[in-house]
Amino acid sequence: MSGLRRRWWPAALCTFVALWLAVLTLVVLTTQPWETERPGTDSADAGFARDMAVHHQQAVEMSFLVRDSTDDENVRRLAYDIINTQANQRGMLLGRLETWDLPKTSESPPMAWMGHDMDHKPQDGSRMPGMATDTQLDTLREATGEDAEVLYLQLMTAHHRGGVDMAREAAGRAEDRQLASLAKGMVRSQRSEMTLMAAMLKERGAKAS
Structure with a gap:
């Protein structure tokens, strides 16, 4: 049982880190100050x-x-x-x-x-x-x-x-x-x-x- 727990923990940690990095990347890409919407013709x-x-x-x-x-x-x-x-x-x-x-x-x-x-x-x-x-x-x-x-x-x-x-x-x-x-x-x-x-x-x- 302890061996299974030891094998499960690194895999779960990697999954958590991967998900966290994916969310962080999405936040950065959608909030960068230079990423603005294309100006309209009357702007x-x-x-x-x-x-x-x-x-x-x-x-x-x-x-x-x-x-x-x-x-x-x-x-x-x-x-x-x-x-x-x-x-x-x-x-x-x-x-x-x-x-x-x-x-x-x-x-x-x-x-x-x-x-x-x-x-x-x-x-x-x-x-x-x-x-x-x-x-x-x-x-x-x-x-x-x-x-x-x-x-x-x-x-x-x-x-x-x-x-x-x-x-x-x-x-x-x-x-x-x-x-x-x-x-x-x-x-x-x-x-x-x-x-x-x-x-x-x-x-x-x-x-x-």
């Missing part, structure tokens, strides 16, 4: 990804324009950095939408995901706060030299202000950890560039409008 995550992709595309366009309109190495370097950074981030935003199997466009008004009324009224191609109008873009296309530099720095400063406000809101609202982290990075990098652009405008006897 803050999807709205931010769509809107910021559009916002970034204009920043890239403006940067290409000034790059071809000035020989100033500092302005061209800034434009090059913005082109690369924001084109890459735009790809990441669109990539998240693909991962979630969500459309890249929406019938909802821009910024509707923020859940409150916006003071900005879309006009002349400026769909969101900070975005340049079509008229301003046409002026930038025609400008050269220091005129192009000043206008670009002013337009991009306003553009970054709008972008920072949007990204800060998304960082607090997004459910997807990767998207929230990306938004926080945008806030840091664009604030840093705004400081740089303020100094560059001052060198040219101008300031942000």
Whole structure:
């Protein structure tokens, strides 16, 4: 009898441990903070990804324009950095939408995901706060030299202000950890560039409008 008890005890212990590990694994897999449900099409995550992709595309366009309109190495370097950074981030935003199997466009008004009324009224191609109008873009296309530099720095400063406000809101609202982290990075990098652009405008006897 004692021999049977000795043989039964290790087997029961192994069974108990196996069951405990199975339950623990199930709990971990279902409660990991990064395992969130896929955002819906009207979520803050999807709205931010769509809107910021559009916002970034204009920043890239403006940067290409000034790059071809000035020989100033500092302005061209800034434009090059913005082109690369924001084109890459735009790809990441669109990539998240693909991962979630969500459309890249929406019938909802821009910024509707923020859940409150916006003071900005879309006009002349400026769909969101900070975005340049079509008229301003046409002026930038025609400008050269220091005129192009000043206008670009002013337009991009306003553009970054709008972008920072949007990204800060998304960082607090997004459910997807990767998207929230990306938004926080945008806030840091664009604030840093705004400081740089303020100094560059001052060198040219101008300031942000």
